[in-house]
Amino acid sequence: MTEVALQAVELVRRIEGAVSHTLVNGIDLAVNKGEFVAITGPSGSGKSSLLYLLGLLDAPSEGEVMICGQPTSKLSETDRADVRLTKCGFVFQFHFLLPEFTSLDNVLLPMRAAGRMAEAEMRERGLALLSSLGLGEHASKRPNQLSGGQRQRVAIARALANRPEIIVADEPTGALDTASTEQVFSILRDIADQGQTVVVVTHDPALAARADRRIHIVDGKIAEITERGGGELVCEAAS
Amino acid sequence: MKLLFNIAWTHVSSRVRQTLVGMAGVSMGVGFTIMMAGLMQGSQIDFLRQLVDTMPHITVEDERRSVPTQPAEQEYAAVQMSDIANVGKRTGIRYSESVMSSLRSWIPGDVAPSAKTTAIVNHGGARIGITLSGIDPRREVQVSKLATQMREGKIDDLSRAPNGIIMGEALAEKLGVKTGNTVLLVGGQGVQLNSTVAGLYRSGLKRVDESQIYSLMGPAQVMMGQGGVINQLRLRLNDPMLAQKVAAQVEAQTGYKSVSWQEANADLLSSFTVRDFIVLTVMGAMLLTSSFATYNIISTITHEKRQDIAIMKSLGMREYAVRRIFIIEAAIIGLVGILFGWILGYLLCYGWSKITIFNPLTGATVPLQIYYSLAHYVIVGGISLVCCAGAAYFPARKATCVHPVEIIRGAS
Ligand SMILES: Nc1ncnc2c1ncn2[C@@H]1O[C@H](COP(=O)(O)OP(=O)(O)OP(=O)(O)O)[C@@H](O)[C@H]1O
Ligand SMILES: [Mg+2]
Numbered sequence: 114m115t116e117v118a119l120q121a122v123e124l125v126r127r128i129e130g131a132v133s134h135t136l137v138n139g140i141d142l143a144v145n146k147g148e149f150v151a152i153t154g155p156s157g158s159g160k161s162s163l164l165y166l167l168g169l170l171d172a173p174s175e176g177e178v179m180i181c182g183q184p185t186s187k188l189s190e191t192d193r194a195d196v197r198l199t200k201c202g203f204v205f206q207f208h209f210l211l212p213e214f215t216s217l218d219n220v221l222l223p224m225r226a227a228g229r230m231a232e233a234e235m236r237e238r239g240l241a242l243l244s245s246l247g248l249g250e251h252a253s254k255r256p257n258q259l260s261g262g263q264r265q266r267v268a269i270a271r272a273l274a275n276r277p278e279i280i281v282a283d284e285p286t287g288a289l290d291t292a293s294t295e296q297v298f299s300i301l302r303d304i305a306d307q308g309q310t311v312v313v314v315t316h317d318p319a320l321a322a323r324a325d326r327r328i329h330i331v332d333g334k335i336a337e338i339t340e341r342g343g344g345e346l347v348c349e350a351a352s
Numbered sequence: 353m354k355l356l357f358n359i360a361w362t363h364v365s366s367r368v369r370q371t372l373v374g375m376a377g378v379s380m381g382v383g384f385t386i387m388m389a390g391l392m393q394g395s396q397i398d399f400l401r402q403l404v405d406t407m408p409h410i411t412v413e414d415e416r417r418s419v420p421t422q423p424a425e426q427e428y429a430a431v432q433m434s435d436i437a438n439v440g441k442r443t444g445i446r447y448s449e450s451v452m453s454s455l456r457s458w459i460p461g462d463v464a465p466s467a468k469t470t471a472i473v474n475h476g477g478a479r480i481g482i483t484l485s486g487i488d489p490r491r492e493v494q495v496s497k498l499a500t501q502m503r504e505g506k507i508d509d510l511s512r513a514p515n516g517i518i519m520g521e522a523l524a525e526k527l528g529v530k531t532g533n534t535v536l537l538v539g540g541q542g543v544q545l546n547s548t549v550a551g552l553y554r555s556g557l558k559r560v561d562e563s564q565i566y567s568l569m570g571p572a573q574v575m576m577g578q579g580g581v582i583n584q585l586r587l588r589l590n591d592p593m594l595a596q597k598v599a600a601q602v603e604a605q606t607g608y609k610s611v612s613w614q615e616a617n618a619d620l621l622s623s624f625t626v627r628d629f630i631v632l633t634v635m636g637a638m639l640l641t642s643s644f645a646t647y648n649i650i651s652t653i654t655h656e657k658r659q660d661i662a663i664m665k666s667l668g669m670r671e672y673a674v675r676r677i678f679i680i681e682a683a684i685i686g687l688v689g690i691l692f693g694w695i696l697g698y699l700l701c702y703g704w705s706k707i708t709i710f711n712p713l714t715g716a717t718v719p720l721q722i723y724y725s726l727a728h729y730v731i732v733g734g735i736s737l738v739c740c741a742g743a744a745y746f747p748a749r750k751a752t753c754v755h756p757v758e759i760i761r762g763a764s
Contacts, residue, residue: 226355
């Protein structure tokens, strides 16, 4: 039986205001351990909003996000931070590396914040991660000395630092050229093949096609789910 | 913690100029505050030392604090008496020798008798009212610094000259007399006495130097018109700060009005309190203002680092940990600033101590008295550090409580 790593139950995110706005409108989703899920959809459909909820960056208005079977809606902000630190790695469209730090120090940041390893052990792991992403000789460079693709790979290495169960990436290749996009995507694919769970938002249908499952979102609802291998599951959005 | 310190260090070290301005602000505040504290306390202590050296620590006079109630008043509620003749009559301290020996047995210091009266010096047409104190030279050295204040002659010379007196230099200058000259003293009873100036002293307190004359007991008692009377006991304590307490005990024991030097100079001391209050307020304001630069720089850094704050929070660093980064930055600025402030403060104090000023109180040109105290450095540094941490806390809290999603949305 496959294990569910990440589950969304009746997830709703509403912005209250003069005109209240529903960003995510009742999403049910279960992602298995080791699965590679792509989320697609038109601009403004709520993909990023969903991802922030799944990555515990944002709190849902209704519903529940379960990480490794644990409900998270009742956690305190500190506990949510701890879950982000150890269970859930986030990769953004923009690399968001700390500009004053070298690649290695950026990768070490989550490990140091968690403080569960000895310094030497952390450095060893950081260097190993960087080498595995083809950045061995760039470890001591700062972000502004790296190319866009390299920065994005450093960001992935940072997301992987604390061996999270789940990697969540919001258009990680959005700002990259074809070659770098290919590289970053195959890295994510490898991560999933090694047993970590990957959820990635992309606009690129070709890339989405390489995921185990493709979830199409329109207006904050799941419009369509496509399993790899041709089988197509259509979930009509309850409207 | 090391991580936070690292991040903090990268922030401040990448803003050298701003950081230096922040540090300079703190240094200035700390330096000048230490200087003010040293100057203020220095001058105060200097003044008090002069005061305490010059004056007896406690004066026991043959007076009561208030007119004793009359038997009739005690007996009948309706009786009220005032303006009663003779109750204010001063008879001297009775059995002064035994009072003194009893005091000597317990007070932490010594006691000497004197006969104090007022007189007028009449010399070459000048008539100046003075206080004449008849003293016992052997006892006097125990209770006053008169012996060390002598500029010409010695206390013992009092007994060598006929009706010898010792007067302040200032008074001698005013009268135009020198040691060996004769002046005429006129007492309240009309008694006139030709006295020889046997010596000159200088206490440093102008009001004493210009109006206090010493003689032996005999001449003073003659001027009073009451032979053999001792009307004042003067006490000198090993610790002048005990004067108030001891004075109260002496008064309780003897029944005579005993005035400590603090009571005698209450007006001066209360003006010190006002001065202290003003100066402390100014110093506090200086320290507070000096931390404004720190507030500024932390505000700027937190603003510039909004994105980094969002990243660190989104990576799972706890909010208070992120906030602590900026407190550490302020502490770095504060600590370095304080260190240089200490040096600056010391140098300023040292510089001031080289400057001499004319002291109208003593009429002498003396170097400014600076009080060096480790406590100044510790307290000023501590307050400044707290100000810096406070200055950092508010912008840091404001910046770190922002939801990371808001910034990430805005940035991508
Ligand atoms: N704070 C907010 N207040 C009001 N509306 C918001 C707010 N944040 C986002 N939205 C709206 O919510 C909708 C969903 O936004 P979201 O960023 O999730 O879309 P997206 O699918 O990621 O789009 P894209 O592909 O362009 O990144 C958008 O229409 C956006 O305008
Ligand atoms: Mg988006």
